[in-house]
Amino acid sequence: MSSPQQPVFKALADPTRRAILKRLQEGSETAGEIASEFPISKPSLSHHFNILKAADLVRTERRGQHIVYSLNATVLQEAMAMLLDIFSPGDSSQDQDNEESERE
Amino acid sequence: MSSPQQPVFKALADPTRRAILKRLQEGSETAGEIASEFPISKPSLSHHFNILKAADLVRTERRGQHIVYSLNATVLQEAMAMLLDIFSPGDSSQDQDNEESERE
DNA sequence: TGTATATTTAGACAAATATCGAAATAAAAG
């Protein structure tokens, strides 16, 4: 319960971080491997990792010198559930074409 | 195809804007009505409206002096679809407990 | 212990963002 989604949506707002998540979906990777795939510096990536960790979107595991990052899909699902809730609150009847409720 | 989701996720990153979307889900409202529900100034709200419009998350309709805002649920659905794609790319079998990738 | 490799932290800086009050625009009403 009590999912503080602010950090999750903040984390998802950056394209680099979304790309990291997508990459991690295909399998856990070390920080260095991820860094080698992006055109930004390792400290910058580390900064993004911190934001993803703060949002609980990724988990880390030390393996020798390496730190392995892996995806936490549960939080991603919760974020989706919250989006679902926005456009159909507590009900499954989503009316895609939101007709004009003429109330004054 | 070709959904430029950057502005959508940026728009969803702000709690005020998510609250606006949630409010609009319950029915279209004029700018003034929405503004009266939030503790920030009307120019600030107008700024948020612009961001939501740029992301195509809301539509507007002039009605006399008022401007009526309504939700565009389709774009919200597309954002969810993209989240879905992050944690299970092109497949529907979502494994909630992402154990250490025994897939290739 | 000392050196190499992997990753993070510290500090700085430019760009983006959220906010405001004041002024501008648009439509309605007198």
Next chain:
DNA sequence: CTTTTATTTCGATATTTGTCTAAATATACA
């Protein structure tokens, strides 16, 4: 045409964000 009401645009400002280089920490290994 002037005033009133609704909303946006303008200009300013403080905070947050993404990025960098340099330095620090942590582990492995000779």
